[in-house]
Amino acid sequence: MTTVRIFFEKCGESAYISLLDLQRVFHRLLKISELPVWYTQGFNPHIYLSFSCPLSLGQESLCESCEVKTEQESIDGEAWRAALQPLMPRGITVTKVAPAQAKVGEIATAAYRITMPADSAAALDAYNAAETAEVTKKTKRGHKTLDLKQYLPRIDYTVAGKELVFDILLPCGSGEALNLNPALLMDCLNGQGGAPAWQCQVLRTHLYTASGQDFA
């Protein structure tokens, strides 16, 4: 059995597809593609399909992925990619299909590129000047307060015309591991007079393992 990882971009219209809906969409697309994916062997056989570190609604990404299984020893990744791409909803671009190299649990951090209106610069300056930036994170066990500055001591941004851009790296894990949604930072900046979330673009650019390698 080979675990196959499908990498894709999720932008534009497709940024508004939730994880639950995305699972159903992929399930159908894989079925249409007639690729030799493995079905679970239970009473209601269905395609084994698992997404890693799903995004929040409205955020975009260049590095989403999901995994399926196949009984084939090896696969022609390019053929899989070519079979899947025409079936995708608007905004989803399949970038690579290849045998999985790392486990989802090995993902440690995610890089995001944030684009905001230039007049949010003051909010970023305030963030950089502050000692602490406390935010409240919702978890399964209730609310938890944490200090963003611990993970993002300083944000260096560049202003280009009407926009400002910066890159950040946040912990990104599944299960018990800490996962920080960039929305926490956006909310925090919004509280400092920064632009509301809908004026900002959150684009996930990379997922990294603990050793700093691209998740593959």
Added chain:
Amino acid sequence: MAGFSPKFKEALSLVQKPGRYTGGEPGCVYKDKQNVDVRMAFCFPDTYEIGMSFLGEKILYDLLNRHENWWCERAFMPWTDMKEQMERLGIPLYCLESKDPLTDFDIVGFSLEYELCYTNVLAMLRLGGIPLRAADRDERWPLIIAGGPCVCNAEPMADFFDVMQLGEGEQMLQDICATVETGKKQGWDKETLLRELAKLPGVYVPSFYDVTYLPDGRVEAITPNRPGVPARVTKAIVKNMDDYAPPVNFVVPLVGAVQDRACVEVLRGCVRGCRFCQAGQIYRPFRERSPQQISDCARELCRRTGYDELSLTSLSTSDHSQLEEILDRLNSWAEADHVSLSLPSLRVDNFSQSLVEKTTKVRKSGLTFAAEAGTQRLRDVINKNVTWEQIERGCRIAFSEGYTSVKLYFMMGLPTETMEDIKGIADTAQRVVDLFYQISDRPKGKGVQVTISVACFVPKPDTPFQFCAQDRREALREKQKYLLSCVHSRKIKVNYHDSATSVLEGVFAKGDRRLGRVIETAFEDGAFFDTWEEYFDYDRWMRAFAACGIDPDFYNYRALGLDEVTPWSHLDVGVSHSFLVREYQKALQAQTTQPCNRQCSACGANKLLGGPCFDYRQDLL
């Protein structure tokens, strides 16, 4: 996110399930609008999840878009949060494919599936910035049209639509688009366009008819006010189902729809002639699709959409004369393709072991039987030719096959109903529970769950019960209370809902043109999403009736005279008035009528085919 304006992004960030408003689903049709002659906005006056479950739209979307120079797109009623944002930000109602506002379209069409969606039609026109009344729109505005079952009594909405389609849209809507294309190219004014459209089979132009009233409020006459306009509009139909292959591709919703599966319509019309059922009358005559076409199109549809569930839809799927062959053909590929079959609309009287086996090969779902009434006498009145023995047999098979829950549908408020009939509903459910425990090969270690779902009967036009008055709310409440007092088992669950919406449904179903003002008044007072309990406000509607000086009771609580001119008498759905009168009189004597594949009852609908519906020389059953 180049395609989305900042305003649109702002709205999407503030609403629940934004995926309903973005489009981009697999199966969407995109065209270059520079090369398109006719643009149609197909509007469904309810939420995306409900509209995307609707097969009619999928059929017409497919048919229209096969024309290279026409482009049919979709619009739905935005949920309240999105509606609020669109109003606040000045985003007009748009179609999902191009994101262009409704005013950019040549035709804006609405599907009228039930009476309580009427206010949503007005809400969508208002959101699109389009004047509500046809009289306030000249040729610079899109042509506003309607279709769907409610058009069989279109009168309450007559003031708002330029054109209404009576009957089946497959050919009619293509004819309308072709006429609009010609009109555009020749620069017709609205009057000329409407006159040309009125010549098409099934097309009803409400403004071409005058309605006069008697002093007591009843309709006196409905007369054409232009030369060359037919006195009666006859419904359009598809004579041969196989001539219009069902769509082999759907727009597959990304956000889950209510009915999110592949479906193929296996037959149209119904042979049964239940006297309460409007669909059973207005979709006559009965026509079947061939097993080969059903199987081929279903397979192609599943392959293209990726659906793993296939539903065979119709008013009564088990009445297809070749159902076994259909199922055999489908089962020859379904399992290998990972597709499970479901058959809604099964009847208990021809429910068989092999049918259950053939539909549960891949997956088991719930079972529902429509008994409709609790006693044999009342079932005879409504011509639901189902007996207790048949219900017993159906449930016995189901339990032996491993089912442990059965849903039974009933109605209350039926003509001639007594408390004895209400008690009969509870008794029927109890007998089903008892039956379960008598069966030796019942599923082990499991209890049985019988759900009885009781709807309030609403007399509908074009049915034998159109002459009947609707039961008053107080009477229905009494009956609901009594039913609960008759249920003594925790294995029986009773579902019913308040009758307030049924009252409105009854008024608009049998209403006339004067109700347009009431709908508009209620809408201006904030009514929309009346189909959704949390937004339905009975008192607001009563205020609207009072403000317009119209007594709603006149429409639904009054029995019609058998010779009365009904508000829908100029709309001919096929069944004749004399047939409805005959059936009504038989109902009062609890006499049943044979299904029309066994014996023709001369309803008159065969004139639409130009010959008999069945070859009675053959032994069909």
